[in-house]
Amino acid sequence: MKHRYQSVIAILILTLVVGSFFAGRQFESLAATSSHREGLTRLVSTMLTAHQAGAAGIGDVDISPVERFQDVLTRLRRDYVTTLKDENKLTYAAINGMLAVLREAPYEDRYTRFLEPSDYRSFMDENEGHFGGIGAEITIREVKKPEDSALEATSALARCPECGADLTKAKQYQIVIVSPLPDSPAEKAGLHAGDRILKIGDRPATNLTLGEAVREIKGRPGTMVDLEIMRDGLSEPRQVKVTRSIIRVQSVEYKLLPDKIGYLRLGAFNDATPRLVKEALVKLRADGMRGLLLDLRNNPGGGLEVCVAVASQFTGDGPIVYIQERGQPREVRNGAKGGKKFDLPLVVLINKGSASASEILSAAIQDCKVGKLVGETTFGKGMVQTVFPLRDGSALTLTTAKYLTAKLRDIDKKGITPDVAVEQPKTDELILPLTEKDAQAEAALKLLRGQLGAVAAKAA
Numbered sequence: 001m002k003h004r005y006q007s008v009i010a011i012l013i014l015t016l017v018v019g020s021f022f023a024g025r026q027f028e029s030l031a032a033t034s035s036h037r038e039g040l041t042r043l044v045s046t047m048l049t050a051h052q053a054g055a056a057g058i059g060d061v062d063i064s065p066v067e068r069f070q071d072v073l074t075r076l077r078r079d080y081v082t083t084l085k086d087e088n089k090l091t092y093a094a095i096n097g098m099l100a101v102l103r104e105a106p107y108e109d110r111y112t113r114f115l116e117p118s119d120y121r122s123f124m125d126e127n128e129g130h131f132g133g134i135g136a137e138i139t140i141r142e143v144k145k146p147e148d149s150a151l152e153a154t155s156a157l158a159r160c161p162e163c164g165a166d167l168t169k170a171k172q173y174q175i176v177i178v179s180p181l182p183d184s185p186a187e188k189a190g191l192h193a194g195d196r197i198l199k200i201g202d203r204p205a206t207n208l209t210l211g212e213a214v215r216e217i218k219g220r221p222g223t224m225v226d227l228e229i230m231r232d233g234l235s236e237p238r239q240v241k242v243t244r245s246i247i248r249v250q251s252v253e254y255k256l257l258p259d260k261i262g263y264l265r266l267g268a269f270n271d272a273t274p275r276l277v278k279e280a281l282v283k284l285r286a287d288g289m290r291g292l293l294l295d296l297r298n299n300p301g302g303g304l305e306v307c308v309a310v311a312s313q314f315t316g317d318g319p320i321v322y323i324q325e326r327g328q329p330r331e332v333r334n335g336a337k338g339g340k341k342f343d344l345p346l347v348v349l350i351n352k353g354s355a356s357a358s359e360i361l362s363a364a365i366q367d368c369k370v371g372k373l374v375g376e377t378t379f380g381k382g383m384v385q386t387v388f389p390l391r392d393g394s395a396l397t398l399t400t401a402k403y404l405t406a407k408l409r410d411i412d413k414k415g416i417t418p419d420v421a422v423e424q425p426k427t428d429e430l431i432l433p434l435t436e437k438d439a440q441a442e443a444a445l446k447l448l449r450g451q452l453g454a455v456a457a458k459a460a
Helices: 003-012 016-023 021-027 033-054 062-077 087-103 117-127 149-153 210-217 274-285 302-317 358-365 441-460
Strands: 113-115 128-134 136-143 173-180 198-201 224-230 237-245 245-248 254-255 261-266 293-294 319-325 331-334 346-350 372-375 383-389 396-407
Touching: 062 087, 087 113, 113 117, 113 210, 117 210, 117 396, 136 210, 149 302, 149 346, 198 302, 210 224, 245 358, 254 274, 261 441, 274 302, 293 358, 293 441, 302 319, 302 358, 319 358, 346 441, 358 372, 372 441
Parallel strands: 261 293, 293 346, 346 372
Antiparallel strands: 113 396, 128 245, 136 173, 173 198, 198 224, 224 237, 254 261, 319 331, 319 396, 383 396
């Protein structure tokens, strides 16, 4: 999948750059190494030479945007009032400005983003299951309307000094918490899935790129970050202080509950998760497990292949997910060959913090009828991102496909509806899994016990 896109990534990065160059100034990032500038110059030079020579492989692709970018960059180098001190910063700003267009109609893509070298290193650390920060998965969403009266009160002043345009009509975006990771500083500080971050420290979060927001939130372990958040049901924003720490993602937790009910909690999907799930299921069965409660709440997801490997331990060798790329036949991902469906009563806990890979897994279980879902409608991320490393240590996380469930359901921006809807009690206190206030777990256990009773009655 990845190689097919690599030949056009350079053109994608540079296409429409001039139109978004100055818009991208609000997305300026920290400087990286000079190798990016040199690589970009070589790329532009090579493409222009090929274009002029009519080289094979260019096909019908219009590279005039590349020429315009080169013209602007040359003009800046030669005629700008002062010497350019860092062309990497200009280039990164242009890339981020261009990608910001993809958030708007008709694309409405919340997930394509550019990762500077430091961001990419952090991204790789997260995939390995350890990183520094507050332990919350975040994304970006468009603000549909002013969030509070203070913003409305200042709307009359928000006009362009040059043309008088009403800037309040321009699209704005907010950083939103997908889910706090289990036992993380974010969860302990009371942050919830769906919380909208209005400020990070003294910096307004509106129109921050995802990378900028991550850099603002992360920091040295032991230090504190102040967040101003807005939550559905609150009359005014709330200040939350979170102490940063080294985050080590415990992707799998399990134990045996009364009535021989196994409890398996997946906090995330990383490289170790399939092996850990297999080991947990073997141990629980050895301990006499009669049914399983699978907890996917506040699981922000992870790699597609990791998810398929986990799902195949429950759904067998049938279809788990379908991948739809542009202009390509739909591709099915099946479970491991010879795999068998989970043969014990199974109930899955989900909530609005269950996203991405956890949605693929829960949808596969629901579609294959091997278990019931209890809780809340999930986050609704039905897009697949491919990471393209770039030569200077940065990377492009590009939406390359969408996925459909085993029954061809498109859940993007819709989420997965549980079989049994249960909301948690309205409280600012942290509700720990399996405690007396955990209404979702109580409902799931009641359902499981009923299924166990039915199995016992049938056996008798």
